Amino acid sequence: MRSVGLRVAIVAAAFALVAAACTGSEGGPGATDGDGNGDTDTGTTAGPSAFTYSVNSEVMIGTDPATGYSNEVIALHNVYETLTRYNAETTEVEPLLAESWETSEDGLTWTFTLREGVTFHTGAPLTAEAAKAAIERTTELGEAASYIWGAVKKIDTPDERTLVFQLSYPSPLDLVSSGTYSAYIYDTEAAGGQDLAEWFAEGNDAGSGPYTIAEFNPGEEIELRLEAYPDYWGGWDGEHYERYVFRVTPEANTAAQLLRAGEVTLVQRMSPQLWSSFEGQDGFETSAASSWQTLLALLNTADGPLADERVRDAVALGIDYQGIIAALEGAAEPLSGVVPPGLWGHTDGLEYQQNQAEAGALLGEAGFGPDGERLTLELTYLKGDADEELVATLMKSNLEELNIDLQVQGLQWQTQWDKAKSGNEAERQDILVFYWWPDYPDPVSWFYSLFRTEKDPFFNLSYYSNEELDAMIDEASVVAATDRDEATRMYEQMQQIVAEDAPAIPLYTQVYQRAMLDEVEGFQDNPAYPNVVFGYELTPTG
Amino acid sequence: MTRFLVRRLALAALVVVGVVILTFVVARVVPGDPASTWAGPRARPEQVEAARRDLGLDRPLPVQIAKYVGGVATGDWGLSLRTRRPVLEDIAQRAPASIELVTAAMLLALAVGIPLGLVAARWRGRSPDVLSRLVSVVGVSMPSFWLAIVLQLVFFQWLNLLPVAGSYDPDLDYTSPLRSVTNMPILDALLTGNWTVFTSALTHVILPAVVIAAYPAGVITRMVRASVLDTIGEDHIRMVRALGFPERSVFTRFALRHAWSPVVALLALVFAYALVNTFLVEAIFNRPGLGSYAASAIGALDTPAIVGVTLFVALVYVLGNLVVDVVQAMIDPRIRVA
Numbered sequence: 001m002r003s004v005g006l007r008v009a010i011v012a013a014a015f016a017l018v019a020a021a022c023t024g025s026e027g028g029p030g031a032t033d034g035d036g037n038g039d040t041d042t043g044t045t046a047g048p049s050a051f052t053y054s055v056n057s058e059v060m061i062g063t064d065p066a067t068g069y070s071n072e073v074i075a076l077h078n079v080y081e082t083l084t085r086y087n088a089e090t091t092e093v094e095p096l097l098a099e100s101w102e103t104s105e106d107g108l109t110w111t112f113t114l115r116e117g118v119t120f121h122t123g124a125p126l127t128a129e130a131a132k133a134a135i136e137r138t139t140e141l142g143e144a145a146s147y148i149w150g151a152v153k154k155i156d157t158p159d160e161r162t163l164v165f166q167l168s169y170p171s172p173l174d175l176v177s178s179g180t181y182s183a184y185i186y187d188t189e190a191a192g193g194q195d196l197a198e199w200f201a202e203g204n205d206a207g208s209g210p211y212t213i214a215e216f217n218p219g220e221e222i223e224l225r226l227e228a229y230p231d232y233w234g235g236w237d238g239e240h241y242e243r244y245v246f247r248v249t250p251e252a253n254t255a256a257q258l259l260r261a262g263e264v265t266l267v268q269r270m271s272p273q274l275w276s277s278f279e280g281q282d283g284f285e286t287s288a289a290s291s292w293q294t295l296l297a298l299l300n301t302a303d304g305p306l307a308d309e310r311v312r313d314a315v316a317l318g319i320d321y322q323g324i325i326a327a328l329e330g331a332a333e334p335l336s337g338v339v340p341p342g343l344w345g346h347t348d349g350l351e352y353q354q355n356q357a358e359a360g361a362l363l364g365e366a367g368f369g370p371d372g373e374r375l376t377l378e379l380t381y382l383k384g385d386a387d388e389e390l391v392a393t394l395m396k397s398n399l400e401e402l403n404i405d406l407q408v409q410g411l412q413w414q415t416q417w418d419k420a421k422s423g424n425e426a427e428r429q430d431i432l433v434f435y436w437w438p439d440y441p442d443p444v445s446w447f448y449s450l451f452r453t454e455k456d457p458f459f460n461l462s463y464y465s466n467e468e469l470d471a472m473i474d475e476a477s478v479v480a481a482t483d484r485d486e487a488t489r490m491y492e493q494m495q496q497i498v499a500e501d502a503p504a505i506p507l508y509t510q511v512y513q514r515a516m517l518d519e520v521e522g523f524q525d526n527p528a529y530p531n532v533v534f535g536y537e538l539t540p541t542g
Numbered sequence: 543m544t545r546f547l548v549r550r551l552a553l554a555a556l557v558v559v560g561v562v563i564l565t566f567v568v569a570r571v572v573p574g575d576p577a578s579t580w581a582g583p584r585a586r587p588e589q590v591e592a593a594r595r596d597l598g599l600d601r602p603l604p605v606q607i608a609k610y611v612g613g614v615a616t617g618d619w620g621l622s623l624r625t626r627r628p629v630l631e632d633i634a635q636r637a638p639a640s641i642e643l644v645t646a647a648m649l650l651a652l653a654v655g656i657p658l659g660l661v662a663a664r665w666r667g668r669s670p671d672v673l674s675r676l677v678s679v680v681g682v683s684m685p686s687f688w689l690a691i692v693l694q695l696v697f698f699q700w701l702n703l704l705p706v707a708g709s710y711d712p713d714l715d716y717t718s719p720l721r722s723v724t725n726m727p728i729l730d731a732l733l734t735g736n737w738t739v740f741t742s743a744l745t746h747v748i749l750p751a752v753v754i755a756a757y758p759a760g761v762i763t764r765m766v767r768a769s770v771l772d773t774i775g776e777d778h779i780r781m782v783r784a785l786g787f788p789e790r791s792v793f794t795r796f797a798l799r800h801a802w803s804p805v806v807a808l809l810a811l812v813f814a815y816a817l818v819n820t821f822l823v824e825a826i827f828n829r830p831g832l833g834s835y836a837a838s839a840i841g842a843l844d845t846p847a848i849v850g851v852t853l854f855v856a857l858v859y860v861l862g863n864l865v866v867d868v869v870q871a872m873i874d875p876r877i878r879v880a
Binding site: 260261458 | 575578579586587589624625626627632635636691694698699706707708709712715825826827828829830834835837838841843
C-alpha cells in the first residue's frame with residue numbers, strides 16, 4: 001500500500017515540475033477594482049497613516065547597525081542615520097546628522113559639525129563622543145563594510161558638537177560617512193549592561209532616525225513594524241506616515257494582488273509584465289529609476305584566447321546590447337562605462353554598439369571568426385538569476401554568428417568565485433558575468449576592486465594589470481578627498497582606458513520598477529541606498 | 543507488544559541517523575562554502591578563515607558529522623548561516639504555523655475524501671464513481687502553485703470573497719493584538735479568546751488549505767474506495783447483508799470500519815508529503831512557516847538550516863509511520879507477528 005502512495009506522490013511531483021516548466025509565472029491582470037477586498041480588509045482605518053512596503057524577501061537578515069551587510073539596510077536607513085547623505089539627483093553629499101564639514105588641504109583632517117538637538121531613540125543626546133563611540137565600535141567589530149573607515153587613524157572630540165577625524169592617508173570622508181553599510185551613528189550605551197549585539201537581535205534599536213522599531217517578528221509575514229519617533233529632530237509637522245510596515249511577499253503575483261487591493265502601499269519588485277499592468281492605471285503610480293547594480297562581463301585578460309585584445313574587442317562588438325535591454329522589458333538600461341548614472345564620475349558616450357562586421361574582421365586578424373578557426377569560450381554566471389541566464393543565452397546566440405562557441409555555465413556564487421580564483425589558471429573561465437555595486441558612493445569601488453592589479457585574484461577576475469591605471473586609481477582616491485571635480489575628470493579618463501583595453505564589458509544597469517498607490521507623494525529612488533524607501537520623505541494624500 | 547515497540551523504535555532511530563548523515567554529506571559535497579556564506583559576499587580571505595575555524599569547518603568531515611549527530615541528540619542543531627540563530631530555535635518558531643496549515647488541509651482532505659470514496663464504492667462503475675474518479679485524478683495531478691494562483695484569481699480578484707494572502711489581517715495587530723502561545727495563529731486566537739483574529743485567520747487559511755488538501759483528498763478517495771470494495775466481498779459483510787441491514791449501514795458501519803487500516807497508514811505518509819508541499823504554497827500565500835524558511839535557506843545555501851529542515855521532515859515521517867504502525871499493531875495482532 002505504502003509503495004503505491006509513494007509512486008503516486010512521485011508521479012504527482014513530476015506533473016507539478018512539468019507544469020512549472022510550461023506555465024509562465026504571470027497571472028492576467030483581470031478585473032481591477034482597486035477599492036479593497038471587502039469583508040476581510042479593514043483598509044486604511046482611522047488613526048495614524050501607515051505605509052506598507054511589500055518586500056521580496058526577509059528584511060532583518062542582520063539587526064546590528066555595525067555588522068548588517070544585507071537586506072536589513074532597507075529598514076535600518078529609516079531607523080538610523082548617517083553623518084551625511086548622498087543625493088543621486090545632484091551627485092552631491094548633503095547634511096544629515098552633520099550640519100557641515102570641511103577638510104584640510106592635504107585631505108588628512110576632516111572636521112564634522114553635528115546638528116543640534118538630536119536625540120537617540122534611547123533618549124540620549126547625540127554628542128561627538130557618542131558618534132565617535134559608534135564608529136569605533138563598527139570598525140573594531142571589523143565586519144560588513146567597516147573597511148570604508150580604514151583611513152581613520154584617530155577621532156578627536158574637541159567639543160560636544162565637533163568630530164575631528166585624523167586620517168593616515170587622504171580619503172573622501174564625506175562620501176564614506178554617507179555609506180550604504182557600516183556608516184550608521186547609534187547609541188553604543190543603549191543596552192546598559194547587556195551585550196549590545198544581543199540587544200539588537202531582540203528587536204531593539206538605538207538610532208536617531210524618524211522611525212523606531214515597534215515590533216519585530218522574525219520569519220513572519222509582517223516582519224517589522226516601525227513607529228514615528230516623536231522627538232525626531234526633523235519634527236512631525238505636515239503630513240507624514242507615522243507607521244511603517246514591512247510585509248514580506250516573495251511571490252510577485254501575490255504582491256501585485258495586494259497592491260490592487262490597497263493592502264500594501266508600495267511594491268519593491270515584480271516582473272516587468274506585472275509592473276506595466278499598473279502603468280497608467282487609475283489609483284496607481286509607477287516609477288522606474290536606474291540603479292547602481294551594474295552587470296559586467298569580466299574577460300580573462302591573462303590566459304586563453306581573450307588575452308588577445310583583438311578577440312576581447314570582437315566579443316564586445318559582437319553583443320547585441322539593444323537586444324538584451326529589449327528582452328529585459330524595461331528592467332535594465334544601457335550602461336556607458338562602468339560607473340552608473342547618478343554616481344559622480346559617470347561618463348556618457350562610452351556605450352558599446354554591436355558591429356558584427358568589425359567584430360568579424362578583428363577575429364579574422366586573430367585567426368578566428370566566420371572564415372577562420374572555431375573559437376570556444378567558457379562563460380560563468382550566477383545560477384538561478386533569471387536575468388543573467390537570459391543575458392548568457394543571448395550572448396551565446398550573438399557570438400555564434402561570429403563562429404564562437406560560447407559555453408555558458410550557471411554556478412552558485414561560491415563555486416563561480418572559487419573557479420575564478422583558482423590557482424590553476426587553466427581552470428579559470430574566459431568570461432565571468434556578475435553584478436557589482438559600491439558600498440559607499442564612490443566610483444573607486446569598481447576600479448580598486450575590479451581593475452587594480454592583484455597578485456592573487458580576489459575581485460579582479462579579469463586578471464587585468466595595467467600599471468598606468470593602477471597609479472591613476474591610487475591617485476584618484478587621494479584627489480577625491482580634496483578636489484572632486486579633478487577626481488571626476490580622472491575617472492572619465494580611467495573609464496576610457498577600460499573601454500579601450502576591454503578587460504570588462506558593461507552590459508547594463510538594473511532599473512528599479514516600483515508600483516505604488518497614488519496616495520503616495522514624493523517617492524524617488526536613491527540608488528546610493530538600494531531599495532531603501534525613506535518613509536519620512538513621503539507624503540500621504542489619501 | 544513491548545518487543546515490537548522496541549524494535550520499531552530502534553529502527554526509527556536508525557533511519558533518522560541515516561537521513562542526518564546522508565543530508566549532511568550531500569550538503570557538504572554540493573559546491574559552495576558555508577564559511578564564505580557566513581562571512582558575507584565581500585568578506586576578505588582572513589574573515590572567511592576565521593569563520594571556518596569558528597564553525598568547525600576546518601575539521602575532517604567524519605568528525606564534523608559525529609559532532610553534528612551528537613549535537614542533534616542534545617538539542618544543538620547548529621547555527622543558521624543566514625539568520626545566525628540556532629536552527630532548532632528557528633524551526634520551533636516556524637514549524638507550528640506549517641503544522642497548523644497541514645492539519646487544516648488534512649481535516650479538509652478527510653472530510654472530502656472519505657464520503658467521496660464511499661460514494662464511489664457504493665455506486666461502483668456508475669456515474670458517481672466516474673465523477674469521484676475525475677475529481678480525485680484532477681486533485682492529485684493539479685500542480686499546487688497553479689491551483690493556488692487560480693484560486694487567488696477567482697476567490698479574491700473576481701468574487702472578492704476570500705483574502706489573497708497572509709495568516710490574518712495585519713491591521714488587527716493594532717486593534718486586537720494576538721498573544722502568541724503556540725505560534726499557531728488559529729489555535730492561539732482560540733486559546734486566548736480573540737474572536738476577531740480567529741475569524742480572520744480562519745478565512746485566511748481556506749485557500750491555502752484547499753490547495754494543500756487537493757492531493758491528499760484525491761489519494762484518500764481512491765484508497766477508501768479500494769479498501770471498501772475489498773472488504774465488501776468478504777464473508778462477514780455478506781453475513782451482515784444476509785441479516786438484512788440496509789445498504790447504507792453496510793457501507794458506513796461495517797465496511798468502512800475494516801477499511802480504516804490502510805487509510806490510516808496512508809495518512810501518515812500523506813501528512814509528511816503535505817508538509818513538504820507547503821514549501822511552495824506558503825510562499826504563494828505569503829504565510830510564515832517552515833516552507834518559506836526552507837526556501838530562503840536553500841536560496842542562501844544555508845546548509846545547517848537545510849539539513850535541519852530535512853531532519854525535521856524526516857522525523858515527522860518516521861514518527862508518523864511509527865504511530866501508525868503501533869496503532870495498527872494494536873488494532874490488528876497479525877502485524878505484531880509479522
